[in-house]
Amino acid sequence: MTAHPTLADVVRTLEALYPPSTAEGWDAVGLVTGDPAQPVRKVLFAVDPVATVADEAIEWGADLIVTHHPLFLRPVHSIAATTFKGSLVHRLVRAGIGLYVAHTNADAAPRGVADALADAIGLVDRSPLVPSAPDGAAHLADTGIGRVGRLEDPTTLRAFAERVAAALPATEQGVRVAGDLEATVSTVAVVGGSGDSLFDAVRSAGADVYVTADLRHHPASELRERAEFEGGTAGGPFLVDVAHFASEWPWLHYAAADLTGRLADTGTVDTRVSVRRTDPWTARIGSAHRA
Ligand SMILES: [Zn+2]
Numbered sequence: 001m002t003a004h005p006t007l008a009d010v011v012r013t014l015e016a017l018y019p020p021s022t023a024e025g026w027d028a029v030g031l032v033t034g035d036p037a038q039p040v041r042k043v044l045f046a047v048d049p050v051a052t053v054a055d056e057a058i059e060w061g062a063d064l065i066v067t068h069h070p071l072f073l074r075p076v077h078s079i080a081a082t083t084f085k086g087s088l089v090h091r092l093v094r095a096g097i098g099l100y101v102a103h104t105n106a107d108a109a110p111r112g113v114a115d116a117l118a119d120a121i122g123l124v125d126r127s128p129l130v131p132s133a134p135d136g137a138a139h140l141a142d143t144g145i146g147r148v149g150r151l152e153d154p155t156t157l158r159a160f161a162e163r164v165a166a167a168l169p170a171t172e173q174g175v176r177v178a179g180d181l182e183a184t185v186s187t188v189a190v191v192g193g194s195g196d197s198l199f200d201a202v203r204s205a206g207a208d209v210y211v212t213a214d215l216r217h218h219p220a221s222e223l224r225e226r227a228e229f230e231g232g233t234a235g236g237p238f239l240v241d242v243a244h245f246a247s248e249w250p251w252l253h254y255a256a257a258d259l260t261g262r263l264a265d266t267g268t269v270d271t272r273v274s275v276r277r278t279d280p281w282t283a284r285i286g287s288a289h290r291a
Contacts, residue, residue: 003267008036034098046274113192116250123149146191154186171243179238208236245279
C-alpha cells in the first residue's frame with residue numbers, strides 16, 4: 001500500500017519551504033480551502049487560482065492546487081456561488097480540492113520565484129536584490145525580494161532579451177526592451193511579477209539590465225531618461241519587460257520538485273505543473289506603421 005501525506009503534512013512542508021512569516025504584511029498566504037485531515041495524492045501547481053486551473057485540477061483528480069497568486073487578498077462577506085470567486089470555492093470544495101497560496105513568501109525564498117527566474121535566464125553569483133535581513137542573519141542570507149547576479153559571459157542587450165524570451169513560456173506580450181540593443185550587459189537584476197517599485201534597488205545594485213513585469217510608462221520613461229542623462233545612451237539600467245505570468249511560471253517546477261523531495265519520508269504525491277496559460281492577455285495586434 002502506498003502511503004500518502006495528509007493535507008496537514010503538505011501544508012507543514014510548504015510552510016517550511018516558504019515560511020509565512022516572510023510574506024509581506026499586506027499579503028494573504030496559506031490554506032484557502034481543504035480539510036487538513038484529507039489525504040493528498042495529486043498536487044497541481046499554477047500561477048493563478050482561476051476557473052481554467054480549477055477545470056484542470058478536477059479533470060486530473062487533484063487533491064490540492066498550489067498557486068502563487070491569492071484567490072482572496074481582501075476580506076469578503078460572502079462566498080456564495082453567485083460570484084466568480086464564490087463559484088470557484090464551491091467547485092473546489094465539492095471536488096474535495098484544497099487550495100494553498102504561496103505568494104510573497106515564495107518570491108523571497110531560496111529556490112523561490114526570484115531564484116527560479118534568475119536560473120532560467122542564467123544568472124550566477126547572485127544574491128537577493130533587497131535582502132530580508134540586511135543585518136546579515138545567516139538563516140535568511142538567501143532570502144529576499146528579487147535577485148541580482150551576473151551573466152557568465154557579457155552579451156548584448158539584444159542577445160540577452162532573446163535569451164529571456166526563449167527561457168520563459170510564450171505569451172502574447174512577448175518581451176519588451178528599453179535601451180540600446182547593441183549595448184553590453186553583464187550584471188542583471190530580476191524581480192518576478194510587478195517590479196517597478198524596485199528601481200532604486202536596481203540602480204544601487206549597479207545592474208546593467210532589469211528583468212521584471214508590468215512596467216508602466218512613467219516609471220520606465222523616467223528610469224531611462226535618468227540613465228541616459230547620467231551615462232549616455234549606452235548607460236544602464238536597461239529594461240526587459242516580460243509578462244507577469246511568464247516571470248513567475250518557472251517557479252512552479254521548483255515548487256513541485258521541492259515539495260516531492262521534502263515529503264519523501266512522509267508519503268508519495270504525484271505533482272503536475274499546470275499547462276493552462278493564465279496570462280490574461282489573449283492577443284496582440286502589431287502596429288501597422290513603424291516610425
Ligand atoms: Zn505575481
